[in-house]
Structure formats: structure tokens, C-alpha cells
Amino acid sequence: MQEILTQKIQLNSNKISVCIRREDLIHPFVSGNKFRKLKYNLIEAKAKNQDTLLTFGGAFSNHIAAAAFVGKQNGFKTIGIIRGDELESKISENPTLKFAQECGMHFEFVTREDYRHKTDVSFLDKLKQKFGEFYLIPEGGTNSFAIKGCEEILTKDDSRYDFVCCVVGTGGTISGIIRSSFSHQKVLGFPALKGDFLKNEIRNFVQNENWELILDYHFGGYGKVNPQLIAFINQFYLENKIPLDPIYTAKMVFGVMDLIEKNYFPENSKILLIHTGGIQGIAGINLKLKAKKLPIIDFND
Template identity: 60%
Template sequence: MQEKTVNQKVSLPVLTEKQVSLTIKREDLIHPLISGNKFRKLKFNLIEAKKQGRDTILTFGGAYSNHIAATAYAGKLHGFKTIGIIRGEELSGKWEANPTLQLASEHGMRFRFISRDDYRKKENPSYLKKLQSEFGSCHIVPEGGTNTLAIRGCEEILTPGDAYFDVVCCPVGTGGTLAGILNSAFENQLILGFPALKSDFLSEDIRNFALKENWKLITEYHFGGYAKVTAELIDFVNEFKQKTQIPLDPVYTGKMVFGILDLVKRDYFFPKTKILAIHTGGLQGIMGMNILLKKKNLPLLSV
């Protein structure tokens, strides 16, 4: 895998009109499955697991979790067994029809499907201890991969050459990627996070890991909540790919780029502002998303 990623400049009429430059850091090109922040978050967790002599990685996720797919592949690549604690006991016996879980299974991951009530215990120490006793001495990675080791990995996203940019934008799920970027950001930069879900607790979570205060959450582009999409968002993602040749995922990066360009239209940024947007990968989930979109009679995403 190639850890160093390219910065790709975007050319669109609205950017020229408003005299704002937008560049996308193509973290999605690190690897087809372990891409973007998934790779960054797992890197030091795998190093630590090996250091501690653990042979199994256990983690949590939903049915279409990119983190689940990435953990399965990374585990196979680096010689770990992997276990996925999956939200939704109704998936037991039906998961073969799910492209994300099927992919994870092909790379050796074993699943435990649990109720949503039990899933809420995923950070409860006694519940984690119970899993440890059941599955043996495994290295537990939280849902979405965010812990102190993950933050350390995300601190490697920005490079010295990125000091050129005035604003750095990042999609936000659990807040770990944003915290890592904040910790390595340059003094002149404003860091904007675009949450993909409705949440009142993200700011507090980010402050638990972040060392700086030069950041802000832009909360009006979640399109209804986590993994919620609309025909408007789908059309935007498809059109953006057609115009720029850059694919976006609808859960995270699509919402962020939609938000950035809407803010540009509304003169949120001063002329001459140089924006860097972090592409956090997640493209493998498009196939699963299209299955859901088809059921809802919504337009499909270009693959």
C-alpha cells in the first residue's frame, strides 16, 4: 500500500467565479479496501496488537460498515484472525446477500450478530471483558476504529506540503480523523468538520482527542442522518464524478463536498481561500448503497 497520497485540484465554474481553490487529498487511492482513514486508523492498532502478541482483532460495525470490510482485509494481510460484532441480530442467516459482509467473510472475518440493545454496550468495560473471555486474548478496536492509536495514524494525513492551504475540510463520523488532522494542522489553518450524522455529542468527543482549538463543525449537510441520502445528493455525487473524474461516497465525502461547494456559492469563504478536502475513502460501500437505493426507487450511484 502507498501511504503517500496525491492532492488533486478541482476545476469547476463556481470556484473560478468565487476565486476559491479546492484541492482533494486522494486518500481513497491508498488501497481499494483499506483506504483513507480506515487505513490510517488501523495502522498503529495492528502494530500494537502484534507488539502485544495478540493474534485476533475484534471490532464493531453495522451491516454496511467500511471499517468492518477494511479490518477483515487488513487482518488477513497482516496475519490476524478477525471478528466482527455486527449490529442487528436479524442479519444472522441473511448476511450473504450483503456485499460488505460477504467481502469481509471472504477475507476471513467471523461474525457475531447481536441485538441493537446489546450493541449499545459496545463501550461497556464489563461487556468488553465478556467478549475477551469468550474470544480469547484479542485486540479490541472500537466501532469506526477511533481510539488513541487511530488518532496517531490520522495525524499522518497532512504533510509539510499541505501548509499551503488556508482551510482543511474533513468528513466526520466518530470524530477521530478530524482530531488527528487537528493535531497535525498548521497554525495558519482552519479545520472544518462535516458530520455525516445528526449528533450533539461530537464536539465533546473531538475535544477528548484534539490538542488545538482552530476547528469548527459545519452541521447542516448530514442529509437526514447517518447513511441517509436523497436524490439531490445522489445526483450531485454522480455529476461531480462526471465533471472531475473523482468518485465520492454518499455517506461521508459526498456530503462534505456538497457542503463545501454550497458554502462557496454562499460566499462563506473569502476570495483567494485555498481549501484542502480530505477524501476518506469508503467507495467499496457504494455497491451496498445501490441495493438500498434500488429498494427505495431512488437513482443509483455511478460505480
């Protein structure tokens, strides 16, 4: 694990200070919150003498790629239950799935309808009948062990910040951040999915009330991007030399910058943004953008 870097962001306003925690630099293949979420799950799997990890994800899942890599590095067999049976014939065209397969992950492709039942006991029992015993890691990696890892994102030196902002996928990362935040801080979550259902998921793990979800920056829902967001990502890189992924962190950063323009934050606020990684997914998103003849994410100066 590399030393964590915190960079200051270039702003037009001198009344607000914004820094970004470069969790994306933790590890070249297991970046950001995926490193945090898998850390204690691997320890638990070893403690239970399990030799197989089974988890869930979609076509561009950072979690699938990370689980495949750490499984290979730590001597585990890995099984990925992939949403969308149409993807089975397209592995070679999908950088994320191709990488996971090269790491030795075995795929089980299921229909989107069946995937909705991934937490049902009957669904899991069928998987055990097919694959034998395994250590189950939920979609996105979120469970109590993942949250324990995400509690380590903030340190005592971060008490100087008034706001801590992160994107929200399954709710695990923000739950860990809320649990380790300081009483004077406000934690803002920016869901990458439509709707406010994640509030209940987060409340399953936290008791603190110093947090809020900002629901206006999902850009149409999970995995949805548009030319405005792509232009923002490219411009942000030109100004700060920090790559953002379009599925998660870019939406949060876009939202924070927009809220600064709208005077959401009090003067002299100190804001910490959490970069949760996910850069590996850009190659797949660019393929989709090219197919639609839309601008792509380009980190060339």
C-alpha cells in the first residue's frame, strides 16, 4: 500500500478550500475503496479456512476486477456472478471482465432478472450446490468487514476539514467514513444511482446523524454518463492532473463544484473529497462512447 496523497484542487474562489484524498493511488490494481473493503474480508476468509471467494458485479465492476486480482495474489479461487447473460460472449470486448478472467476468476453469467435475487437464500443455496463452499462477498464488497476497512480512510489529521464528501454506490464507503468522522464534520454522499433508498442501507451501519445524501448528481443513474460529464472530467484533469472515473468519483466532484458555485458551503469551509478509484473502468466506458460517436475521456495533456 502506497502512502496516501492529499492534493489541493484549483478553484476560482478563494473563500473555500478543497482537497482530494487520492485513494486511487493505494494500489495499481486494487485502488481506492476496493482495497479498503477487501482488506478485512480477506483476513476473515483466511480465518475461516476458505479457499474460494464468490462475489457479484456488472460489466464494468471495479469490485469484480479487484476481487479477481486480490484472490490471485492471496491464493484464493474466485467466482464472479455477473449481471447480464448477454455478456458471456463478449468477455474479450470488455476490459474489466477480460482482466478478471486473466486473474483466474471463473464467471457465472445470470440474467438481470435472476441477478435481482442475489441475496435470496434459495439463490445462494443453488450457488453452493454448484460450486461447493465459498466465502461470500456481497456486491460492491459492502459488509461489516468492508466498513471496518473504510473507517481507516480518515485519520486524526483530517479533523481540520469541515466537510467530507464521497460518492455512494452500495453505501459501505460512506458508512465507514461517517463512523470515523469527527463530531464537527458534515459527511456528504453523492449517490451514483437514482433514488434515496440508500439512506436505509447506510442507517443499518451507522448511528451518527452528521451526514446527508445529495441526490442531484447521478447523471441519469448508475453507469450513465453524458458529454457534459466527460468534458468536466477532461477539464479537471487539465487543471489538476488528477484522473476521475465517470461512474463514481467524477459525479461527486462535479456535484461539489456545482454546489460551491451555488454558495452551498459557508465561507472559509475546508472540504475533503475522497477519490474512490475506479480508473480501470474508463477503458470500457470509452469503448461505449466511441460506439456512440461521443467524446471520450482523454488524459493526454
